[in-house]
Amino acid sequence: MSRLENKIKHIAIIMDGNGRWAQGRCRPRIWGHVRGSSVVSEIVEEADDLGLRALTLYAFSTENWSRPPKEVMTLFSLLKKFLLKEKNKILKNGVRFKVIGDISTLPDKTKELIVDLENLTKGNKGLILNFAFGYGGRSEIVSAVNRLILDGKTQINENDLTQALFAPESGDVDLLIRTGGDQRVSNFLLWQIAYAELFFTSTKWPDFTREEFRGIIYQVAGRERRFGQIESVDSLSESHRMAKTNKELLEKTSPQVQ
Ligand code: FPP
Numbered sequence: 001m002s003r004l005e006n007k008i009k010h011i012a013i014i015m016d017g018n019g020r021w022a023q024g025r026c027r028p029r030i031w032g033h034v035r036g037s038s039v040v041s042e043i044v045e046e047a048d049d050l051g052l053r054a055l056t057l058y059a060f061s062t063e064n065w066s067r068p069p070k071e072v073m074t075l076f077s078l079l080k081k082f083l084l085k086e087k088n089k090i091l092k093n094g095v096r097f098k099v100i101g102d103i104s105t106l107p108d109k110t111k112e113l114i115v116d117l118e119n120l121t122k123g124n125k126g127l128i129l130n131f132a133f134g135y136g137g138r139s140e141i142v143s144a145v146n147r148l149i150l151d152g153k154t155q156i157n158e159n160d161l162t163q164a165l166f167a168p169e170s171g172d173v174d175l176l177i178r179t180g181g182d183q184r185v186s187n188f189l190l191w192q193i194a195y196a197e198l199f200f201t202s203t204k205w206p207d208f209t210r211e212e213f214r215g216i217i218y219q220v221a222g223r224e225r226r227f228g229q230i231e232s233v234d235s236l237s238e239s240h241r242m243a244k245t246n247k248e249l250l251e252k253t254s255p256q257v258q
Contacts, residue, residue: 009054009171010192012058012173012189013176014179014180016179016182018035021206021207033071033075034078036206043213046214048093059075059079059132060079061134061135080110083117084113094124094127097117097118106134128169137188141190172195177200178200181201201216
């Protein structure tokens, strides 16, 4: 665990490959989602055991609305089942649960369960667990800008925008994992992954295990992260601190430098 300290605090996962996993077994695609949802519980447990600050899971994108209604309904019902099944464990482990995205079209009962669990856990200090549901990265940025405009801002900086995102307490993403073999980011956490390490595995989500998860984390923790600098630094905030100190030093030695 010590190798991870200050290196990997926030992990985001694109849980891809459910449909192909099921089709490869001559089963309907939704069977892959059902199997995939039990993997979700395992990975959340592992993230908690590893002492991560935040885990953000892509469970339903804005683009997923174009899937057949039956598949969409299955994903809705798996979310509801997850909430009912995991509620006690989430409370017991002090996890802070949040759904990021547009949940307005979810069934009322599911919305109630989400809001209830968010309220019950908002003061928790353990793992921050974000479920991205009805989520799109561009739309999150647009909604953050609109919030700032509503607040009366006429000019903003990066920190203002970061704070107006759906889950600012999670911080930047340090590692983005995508299962299922494709190598793209699919409109996921576009602002937050600016300096993230990317890891693509061909394992389809229903076959993803806590061992593979842990292995990826330790492999990536060994990579050097430079955040655009020459020597490695352990976190983005440290990088910003160094940049500020350098700027101040330069200003002291040559006052004309802007
Ligand atoms: C991508 O697989 C996965 C999704 C669209 C949804 C992810 C959902 C789960 C892991 C299960 C739901 C769990 C909860 C708790 C809500 P895909 O169907 O795009 O796979 P493919 O690329 O093989 O077609």
